[in-house]
Amino acid sequence: MSLTPDLAARASHPHAITDPKRVPAQRYYSADFAQLEKEKLWQHVWQVACRLEDLPETGDYIEYEINDQSILVVRESDSRIKAYHNACRHRATALGNGAGTFHGRQIVCPYHGWRWDLNGENTYVYAAQRGFTPACLDKDNLRLREVQVDSWGGMVFVNMDAEAPPLEQYLEGIAKVLDPIAFERMRVRWWRHVILPCNWKMAQEAFLEAYHVMQAHPSLAMGAADDDYNVDSLASNFECFEGGHAHSRPPTSSEVPVKGMSWADYFIQFNNALYFGTDAFTTEREMFIQQGLLEKDIPDDEFPAKFFEALYTYAQGAGIPLPPPATETTGYGHIFPNLTFLPGYGNNIIYRSRPNGDDPESCIFEVWAVQIPGADAGEPERPVLEGPIPVEEWPQIFREDFQNVIGQQKGVHGSGIDDLIMSEHYEAMIINNHLTIDRYLSGD
Ligand code: FES
Ligand SMILES: [Fe+2]
Known part of the structure; x- marks a missing residue:
């Protein structure tokens, strides 16, 4: 979809977006805006x-x-x-x-x-x-x-809207690209939440773009910066749907994202950073497989392919029904208005962000780490929500994200701050979310 429809013409409510590259700051703290979202978005959306x-x-x-x-x-x-x-x-x-x-x-x-x-x-x-x-x-x-x-x-x-069209229709487009990931086979490994002192959209937006990785997550960018780091490998090339949903397609380049690094070194360090920094995208299972490969003599540029080969062999032996590799989606996706997925290998991390009561500057932010279990897993336990867990007790990568949005919520109040500048290249999922919220608020 185009991100530049005739916005000014339908800006019938306060703090509406009139230029997709600029998001009015008040959308993150205005009580009136939160009230509008309450009445016109949350009461009517799946x-x-x-x-x-x-x-x-x-x-x-x-x-x-x-x-x-x-x-x-x-x-x-x-x-x-x-x-x-x-x-x-x-x-x-x-x-x-x-x-x-x-x-x-x-x-x-x-x-x-x-x-x-x-x-x-x-x-x-x-x-x-x-x-x-x-x-x-x-x-x-x-x-x-x-x-x-x-x-x-x-x-x-x-x-809550009895007149709303069925879910199947609502998810049209996005379900088709996310279905190959086989979410329905995944079970919860852990489910935790934090109460963040920021707007629900702001918390979510830290997970709707990867543009921040260079600065905010040095462990994922391997300390590289500027032209030495190509963040497009993580999330760009977005496909946005009318319903507000979006996903990022697989990267078009096969270059190693960090200049001067081999594929093997990048891949291994990235997995390690995710394992220790989230315990979600990369889990013990993949670390075990990776460890096995480290003991073999594998040419550097073949390491990722060999890893996936070993993963599928392992999965077959362990009765893990991994779906075939998804070619059309990286699994990095967003379901409007407040659910985000980040991919792993038969794993996923799912984020849900929602207002905490009626306070526009507080949100409930949850993380589910899910994984396709093996044949010997038995019946999974009914998941238990942990927390609220204080920001400082989360693994490193989450902490880095949470601290940024706390700082951002402080900044949006600045009397000289009218709007936030958006990149259509890197922040398309965020823009698409705001434009779709406006459609609900305007009653379109
Ligand atoms: S029986 Fe439910 S309020 Fe009286
Ligand atoms: Fe992040």
Whole structure:
């Protein structure tokens, strides 16, 4: 899609983008803007509520919160998930908190004991005949209020707008390029979160471009700078979709990103930096395979190819159903408005950023490290959210990113700062996200 539509003409709300290369600073701290997002974006957009593996058994539930909304996602049967506003139909008490199980397939309100089955139908009202008129007891009126729900790639999406088009349509384009990565085969290795003192978009944007790697992550750039480091190898050549989703295509050049380094040295150091700096993209599994290759005499420029060969051989032996290598996508992708994927080798790291209540300058930022398990992994445990983990306790690469966005949130308040300058080459995913937010806010 073009990143330069007729923006000025449809800028019908405050702080709208009129030039895609300039993002108004107020979008990151204005309470009015956050309120608009609350009403016109979050109430109408598909968003990831949880992972399918959060609900392994019938009756399992998890609560998803966005702004002041609480939604209960419930496994109704082996094949069906439901989502409800987390509010009793009597006097609106929340029916579940965090995660748990509705035993006996009954959702029971803790206040006066009204009950529902997992399908949302009311099954019991205490002292119904004595206490309530027949109109109050109308069956449809007593049903739990539903929220649209569907799943893709092992994740459960919800949408509070009953009129919103189906998820399949919403993900058109992006699902096709991300499907070969086989997200649905992946299971959670860990799931952690941090509360960051910055806008939800700002936190996310640190993971929507790689332009910052040269300065912010010297371990990934091997200390190289300027013309010695070609960051385009990590994320550029973006494909942006109308729905706000985007991904970066594989690099067009086969040059080593750091001038003067061999492919073997770059590849090994990059893996090491990711393993120690994130414990997500590169995991023990790949370090083990890499270690095995280091003991062999492999020509420098063949090292990456030999690594992938060894990975597939290992996967076959260990019963890890790795999909064939994805040729059309690096897996570095974004699902509008707040989910980002970074690729590994049969692994992925998934980020979700969302407002923390109604505060435009606080966000809940979560990281899932997921991986395709081997045949001997057994049934995975139901994932448990760790944290909030203080910034200083995260592995190095996350820390570097989090510290930058904290500093950025401070800077956007500067009275001389009207806008943030964007590169259409490196920051296209960010621009596309803002333009799509504006479409929601303008009611397009
Ligand atoms: S508020 Fe739920 S039963 Fe009364
Ligand atoms: Fe980063």
